[in-house]
Amino acid sequence: MRLRAITGFFFIIVMVGSVLLGSFVFSLFYLALSAFCLFEFYKLIKQNTAKPNVPIGLLNAVLLFTAFALFNYASFSALPGLSGKHMAFTLLFLLPLTSGAILMLELFKKSTAPFNNIAYTYFGIIFAVVPFIFFHALAFVGGSFNFHIPLAFLIMLWANDTGAYVVGSQIGRVKLFERHSPKKTYEGLIGGIVISAGAALILGHYYQELSWKQWVTIAILISCFGTMGDLVESMFKRSINVKDSGGILPGHGGLLDRFDGLLLAAPIVYAYLYFISN
Structure with missing residues (x-):
């Protein structure tokens, strides 16, 4: 418990x-983080399921994340002397070649199930990288870099996790999805929503880009879809018979374990903010 608390403290910092x-530290950090999550995914898959093409998968992930990041920077001219959109389009036009390499290189391997390897290589990018692309875009949804929204997202996600754990462990009775996560309960889900909504009300007092109703809506979306993301990641781990996605965070498991709530919530929250801001 002490090791878990220490790790959690430094993780939050x-x-x-x-x-x-x-903005640049933010972008580089999440580019690296998404690449590490993808590597962790491939490492798990290679244990007993398939043999994804790790180098080409990582290359495609970096190109995809960087291209969309450049689109965000181009929206407020953060790259003096450079055309962010031109650079982004250049990287996007490279993707047919690099993603096609996933298919072509499999021709040279002696594999009994080549399309398993291909499928998991592509799916890893969708599962572990695309959500971080949407989370990164949250900081630019208003047309310029604003750390309030991604920071608020993390705070509400942590509030949901804390509320769900405390309420679920104390009064949780009705199981949510027992075959995927035996400890999750409907009472915990409701507790997470309430605590996350409370955090949203406080955030709305200080971060006034959105109304308090919009912040609470985001909190509810994070709680519901964050829980679904957690369950999906649990389903994934059970399907390959592993307990934790890795051991990089002592007492907490792997990176995918820590960011499972972001997998579905970040794209949904981005879509919500995009439509209300346009």
Whole structure:
């Protein structure tokens, strides 16, 4: 428990620092984080399921994340002397070649199930990288870099996790999805929503880009879809018979274990903010 608490403390410091230290640190941090999550995914798959093409998968992930990041920077001219959109389009036009390499290189391997390897290589990018692309875009949804929204997202996600754990462990009775996560309960889900909504009300007092109703709506979306993301990651681990996605965070498991709530919630929250801001 002590090791878990220490790891959690430093984890929060790093996460908050990544948001507060400016747009370029923010982008580089989440580019690296998404690449590590993808590597962790491939490492798990290679244990007993398939043999994804790790180098080409990582290359595609970096190109995809960087291209969309450049689109965000181009929206407020953060790259003096450079055309962010031109650079982004250049990277996107490279993707047919690099993603096609996933298919072509499989021709040279002696594999009994080549399309398993291909499928998991592509799916890893969708599962472990695309959500971080949407989370990164949250900071630019208003047209310029604003750390308030991604920081608020993390705070509400942590509030949901804390509320769900405390309420679920104390009064949880009715199981949510027992075959995927035996400890999750409907009472915990409701507790997470209430605590996250409370955090949203406080955030709305200080971060006035959105109304309090919009912040609470985001909190509810994070709680519901964050829980679904957690369950999906649990389903994934059970399907390959592993307990934790890794051991990089002592007492907490792997990176995918820590960011499972972001997998579905970040794209949904981005879509909500995009439509209400346009």
